[in-house]
């Protein structure tokens with residue numbers, strides 16, 4: 167009997183095989199061996215744990231069953247490469263786990279040869295789900311940060327635009343006050359001089375009465391009595407000038423227009439000429455004309471300071487500096503304040519108001535709704551390049567306040583319309599629009615005020631419609647619910 171080979175060689179082989187199996191089985195990477203026909207030869211524990219398939223499952227499967235449909239084409243090409251004996255050092259793809267999860271993996275693939283023939287591929291993979299998720303979170307955080315920064319810059323830019331406009335609006339009346347005030351000082355000096363010359367020349371009581379009569383007649387405001395027909399005004403002016411010249415009054419051509427505009431007639435002057443001695447006439451005319459300038463200047467100062475006060479009031483109302491955060495308000499107040507604030511943008515725009523003044527108040531949260539009107543009107547003004555027509559309509563419908571703002575600008579193209587409320591959507595050249603105006607408006611209307619905002623457009627007619635809940639009498643603000651379907655509509 168021939169004894170079997172001594173067992174030492176087999177035992178060593180077995181031991182070596184067991185050692186490698188243990189290493190493979192316990193490796194933290196997913197390891198798979200796939201035959202040339204795609205069936206599985208073996209997979210390790212990490213592979214089974216990650217993907218969830220059992221040995222019985224694998225017996226009926228090929229590698230193509232675990233590859234995600236998106237990666238199929240790419241994997242087939244790579245598999246062919248490995249089957250040609252080319253190793254792949256860096257490989258990423260997506261597997262599908264037994265429970266349907268997509269598992270992104272990365273790793274390497276090598277070939278196993280029998281002679282010069284490739285009989286199997288060996289894959290070594292890591293599940294990179296967590297890494298991708300972390301990267302995604304990082305990217306999202308960076309995006310949010312960028313968005314927040316862009317919103318902040320948009321706010322600053324809006325503030326900048328607003329203050330530039332306001333500075334311009336305030337500058338006109340302020341400059342008018344300064345001019346009128348400077349003129350007033352000089353006029354008062356000249357009037358004092360006229361008064362002195364009148365007194366020195368010994369103006370009689372009748373003379374004074376004649377002067378006062380003229381000034382009394384053109385009181386209180388020259389604008390109430392002055393001649394509006396330019397031809398008639400020109401004739402009066404010429405008449406006054408010739409009366410003054412006849413009497414040897416200096417600067418007649420300069421005095422005549424203001425007198426004619428104030429409503430003084432040649433008859434009035436003739437009465438003065440008749441009532442005062444010739445020596446007092448220059449003083450009398452000087453007194454009259456300077457008094458008219460003083461009145462004119464004080465009128466300009468009054469009107470301009472009223473305008474400044476109105477603007478300040480509008481700014482206060484616009485920003486609600488004087489209001490509590492949550493309050494009920496007439497929607498027209500905000501619209502009007504916004505129109506005053508945007509007056510510099512609307513100089514050549516015909517703003518038509520069709521307000522339902524019986525509209526009940528609505529609940530405002532802070533000052534933000536004015537930002538909505540600002541952004542819509544600002545866009546309308548852009549769309550008509552500064553000149554055209556804007557109609558603002560308000561009315562109540564089904565317990566809601568409706569505000570429609572229509573412009574006759576170029577309109578929103580059909581393909582842009584679904585995107586206009588998206589953040590950063592803009593058709594304006596870089597530096598002119600950030601695309602956050604309507605995104606901000608959408609947030610304020612839907613998220614802060616439980617309303618809706620939508621737009622319709624065709625060339626020459628774009629309508630933004632904002633609907634807001636009307637405050638219920640006696641409600642404390644919690645009466646309105648924010649709609650759950652906050653889809654951005656157009």
Ligand SMILES: Nc1ncnc2c1ncn2[C@@H]1O[C@H](COP(=O)(O)OP(=O)(O)OP(=O)(O)O)[C@@H](O)[C@H]1O
Nearest residue numbers: 545546549577586592593594599600601602603604
């Ligand atoms: N009344 C309108 N007429 C025509 N197009 C409009 C009108 N309103 C909005 N749009 C379009 O919608 C886009 C988005 O408007 P949005 O106000 O959000 O951003 P923007 O005006 O471009 O920039 P900004 O952030 O400075 O407001 C605009 O770029 C414009 O193409």
Ligand SMILES: [Mg+2]
Nearest residue numbers: 541545603604
């Ligand atoms: Mg805008």
